[in-house]
Amino acid sequence: MTVTLADVAARAQVSPATVSRVLNGNYPVAASTRERVLRAVDELDYVLNGPASSLAAATSDLVGILVNDIADPFFGIMASAIQAEIGGPGGRAGGERLAVVCNTGGSPERELTYLTLLQRQRAAAVVLTGGAVEDAPHAAAVAAKLRKLTEAGTRVVLCGRPPAPDTGAYALAFDNRGGAHRLTEHLLGLGHRRLGYIAGPEERTTTRHRLEGHRAALAAAGVEDDPRWTVHGRYDRQSGYEATVELMRRDPSLTAVVAANDSVALGACAALRESGLRIPADVSVAGFDDLPFSVDAVPALTTVRLPLAEAGARAGRIAMGREEPPPGGIATVRGELMVRGSSAVPRA
Amino acid sequence: MTVTLADVAARAQVSPATVSRVLNGNYPVAASTRERVLRAVDELDYVLNGPASSLAAATSDLVGILVNDIADPFFGIMASAIQAEIGGPGGRAGGERLAVVCNTGGSPERELTYLTLLQRQRAAAVVLTGGAVEDAPHAAAVAAKLRKLTEAGTRVVLCGRPPAPDTGAYALAFDNRGGAHRLTEHLLGLGHRRLGYIAGPEERTTTRHRLEGHRAALAAAGVEDDPRWTVHGRYDRQSGYEATVELMRRDPSLTAVVAANDSVALGACAALRESGLRIPADVSVAGFDDLPFSVDAVPALTTVRLPLAEAGARAGRIAMGREEPPPGGIATVRGELMVRGSSAVPRA
DNA sequence: TATCGGATAGAAAGCGCTTGCCCCACTCGT
DNA sequence: ACGAGTGGGGCAAGCGCTTTCTATCCGATA
Numbered sequence: 001m002t003v004t005l006a007d008v009a010a011r012a013q014v015s016p017a018t019v020s021r022v023l024n025g026n027y028p029v030a031a032s033t034r035e036r037v038l039r040a041v042d043e044l045d046y047v048l049n050g051p052a053s054s055l056a057a058a059t060s061d062l063v064g065i066l067v068n069d070i071a072d073p074f075f076g077i078m079a080s081a082i083q084a085e086i087g088g089p090g091g092r093a094g095g096e097r098l099a100v101v102c103n104t105g106g107s108p109e110r111e112l113t114y115l116t117l118l119q120r121q122r123a124a125a126v127v128l129t130g131g132a133v134e135d136a137p138h139a140a141a142v143a144a145k146l147r148k149l150t151e152a153g154t155r156v157v158l159c160g161r162p163p164a165p166d167t168g169a170y171a172l173a174f175d176n177r178g179g180a181h182r183l184t185e186h187l188l189g190l191g192h193r194r195l196g197y198i199a200g201p202e203e204r205t206t207t208r209h210r211l212e213g214h215r216a217a218l219a220a221a222g223v224e225d226d227p228r229w230t231v232h233g234r235y236d237r238q239s240g241y242e243a244t245v246e247l248m249r250r251d252p253s254l255t256a257v258v259a260a261n262d263s264v265a266l267g268a269c270a271a272l273r274e275s276g277l278r279i280p281a282d283v284s285v286a287g288f289d290d291l292p293f294s295v296d297a298v299p300a301l302t303t304v305r306l307p308l309a310e311a312g313a314r315a316g317r318i319a320m321g322r323e324e325p326p327p328g329g330i331a332t333v334r335g336e337l338m339v340r341g342s343s344a345v346p347r348a
Numbered sequence: 349m350t351v352t353l354a355d356v357a358a359r360a361q362v363s364p365a366t367v368s369r370v371l372n373g374n375y376p377v378a379a380s381t382r383e384r385v386l387r388a389v390d391e392l393d394y395v396l397n398g399p400a401s402s403l404a405a406a407t408s409d410l411v412g413i414l415v416n417d418i419a420d421p422f423f424g425i426m427a428s429a430i431q432a433e434i435g436g437p438g439g440r441a442g443g444e445r446l447a448v449v450c451n452t453g454g455s456p457e458r459e460l461t462y463l464t465l466l467q468r469q470r471a472a473a474v475v476l477t478g479g480a481v482e483d484a485p486h487a488a489a490v491a492a493k494l495r496k497l498t499e500a501g502t503r504v505v506l507c508g509r510p511p512a513p514d515t516g517a518y519a520l521a522f523d524n525r526g527g528a529h530r531l532t533e534h535l536l537g538l539g540h541r542r543l544g545y546i547a548g549p550e551e552r553t554t555t556r557h558r559l560e561g562h563r564a565a566l567a568a569a570g571v572e573d574d575p576r577w578t579v580h581g582r583y584d585r586q587s588g589y590e591a592t593v594e595l596m597r598r599d600p601s602l603t604a605v606v607a608a609n610d611s612v613a614l615g616a617c618a619a620l621r622e623s624g625l626r627i628p629a630d631v632s633v634a635g636f637d638d639l640p641f642s643v644d645a646v647p648a649l650t651t652v653r654l655p656l657a658e659a660g661a662r663a664g665r666i667a668m669g670r671e672e673p674p675p676g677g678i679a680t681v682r683g684e685l686m687v688r689g690s691s692a693v694p695r696a
Numbered sequence: 697t698a699t700c701g702g703a704t705a706g707a708a709a710g711c712g713c714t715t716g717c718c719c720c721a722c723t724c725g726t
Numbered sequence: 727a728c729g730a731g732t733g734g735g736g737c738a739a740g741c742g743c744t745t746t747c748t749a750t751c752c753g754a755t756a
Binding site: 364365369378 | 733734735736737738740741742743
């Protein structure tokens with residue numbers, strides 16, 4: 001029924017061992033033999049049995065990429081870059097690897113389950129992207145799982161995610177705190193004193209770091225930070241819209257709204273516009289990430305650019321062992337403040 | 349070193365067979381025994397060997413999702429929906445499946461290679477999203493591969509992709525032609541007579557169908573279609589920008605620009621705005637897809653909404669055999685015209 | 697010319713799991 | 727009380743491939 005190595009061997013009049021060697025190309029095989037085998041493979045339309053091969057060789061060519069939300073370009077861009085380096089088909093890498101991206105939907109359980117699934121498959125490497133959940137038991141569980149993976153020889157890289165100490169995982173963390181700090185500083189520099197802040201979900205590291213940067217900037221400038229000026233929500237447009245409505249309800253005198261990310265900022269803009277406020281004349285808006293659409297917003301969004309593609313590419317290379325991991329296994333990736341039309345001097 | 353089934357069996361004082369049955373839960377096992385086994389699994393921190401299991405059972409729990417560009421929300425949204433139904437961890441489905449999304453980057457070769465890789469892994473199902481390339485040899489190669497997959501028991505579903513006759517694959521195709529037709533009709537209805545069209549890459553089905561719909565609408569209305577009013581480009585913002593510059597250079601009297609998709613439309617808006625043209629006062633702009641950001645554009649984009657998430661979910665269910673495939677294996681999904689601020693009566 | 701070593705190819709032992717088949721010990725039916 | 731039925735569990739044969747260890751064949755070396 002299904003063609004096996006043995007069938008190919010029979011047809012090429014060689015032993016299965018030889019066919020295997022031709023296919024894996026890590027053992028000398030005479031050119032004539034090789035050709036005969038290859039022809040047989042072709043004629044029989046043979047396709048290697050992955051599981052069997054992985055079992056026998058005790059390795060697999062699967063590489064997992066975990067993302068929080070695959071529909072969000074933030075993750076899409078990173079995943080794309082990682083995958084290009086992993087060298088799925090057509091990539092630079094030699095062997096063909098199956099880069100699989102797994103969508104955790106931000107759920108800790110699914111994250112864990114996916115890690116187990118990848119462990120099951122004896123994945124060659126795993127890259128986790130995006131912020132982590134700050135729930136202690138879960139963090140511990142993930143850490144334990146990561147340790148197990150690295151111990152089993154799976155290379156683990158965290159991309160845009162805080163380091164996981166003692167797990168053997170490499171980390172490329174975004175400087176969310178610093179970026180947020182500079183962003184708020186910019187707004188303060190323009191003269192804003194009443195800034196609303198739309199934060200992401202409570203329990204995520206990314207949320208906390210960005211919020212901390214924002215507050216640190218306020219504190220450093222000696223500017224008040226009314227707790228009512230901070231609202232938590234999801235990392236999406238809808239949430240930004242709602243949060244802004246709430247923010248302006250709580251205090252219509254706000255002159256700037258800082259959003260957890262660009263999508264949220266877009267929602268904020270929509271809400272402001274609908275309530276008849278002009279951007280930036282009446283209210284300045286700022287985002288984070290600098291996704292491709294941010295420059296096309298009207299007015300273009302002031303934000304912090306995160307080198308998503310570069311970081312992803314680097315993470316991918318490290319995962320494939322094609323780039324030296326950073327010293328100490330940890331590197332911080334800075335974001336760059338992009339000042340655009342959505343922020344300006346507050347109204348008199 | 350690594351814990352195997354046998355180790356668990358030894359520890360639980362049962363045979364390996366029993367452990368396997370407990371783990372797969374498709375065979376009666378006494379509650380007490382089951383518990384003993386489960387405890388041993390836990391104590392030993394046992395993780396099933398996926399390849400070995402797939403080999404022995406001749407099936408795997410891998411489900412492949414092929415997308416053209418994972419950084420594009422168009423695909424991200426579909427992938428997300430598909431995956432939710434596949435029931436990766438936490439999904440509705442019972443067994444835990446590893447939904448893997450593969451990024452072909454629009455390259456025919458990579459598409460083929462990924463299919464082979466999935467075939468290697470004996471994937472349980474494969475969902476291909478997005479338009480196909482119209483290169484005859486490649487189309488034939490893909491069709492052959494799909495046939496092979498379905499013959500091997502892998503369920504294949506095409507989502508937002510034209511049917512592949514005689515391959516055993518189910519298809520959920522978008523009515524690109526119809527959608528484009530209605531969109532252009534709308535513009536014509538407003539009074540536009542000189543419409544620029546920014547098409548996608550030449551050789552894709554999606555591109556051709558949308559263009560055909562556009563032209564059919566023009567023809568039906570007896571409106572001229574100057575070949576110089578059509579420009580081809582990529583499906584991204586940048587391309588839309590460039591194409592629009594070119595279009596306005598060729599004929600500054602155009603009163604409307606129809607874009608291949610929303611991203612392209614956004615680029616078009618940017619280009620128009622930069623040349624001092626107002627939207628829609630001077631030039632109307634229309635997109636396609638209705639991605640989440642389209643409603644936030646200023647002015648909001650007139651476009652054709654494609655039920656990406658719904659179609660993806662349905663494709664996912666069909667792939668899992670949880671929904672009856674459409675009669676004849678083929679269904680067409682209509683798009684809905686969304687008239688918004690970016691289109692209006694042309695200037696006098 | 698006898699001997700060696702390199703280059704190839706084959707034999708066979710698993711890799712860790714699933715599952716068909718068989719067996720045992722009970723519980724029932726009569 | 728005895729044979730049939732049945733739930734629970736073990737045996738062992740693979741699944742298709744990789745890889746170590748051998749066995750050959752040659753031209754090269756002495």
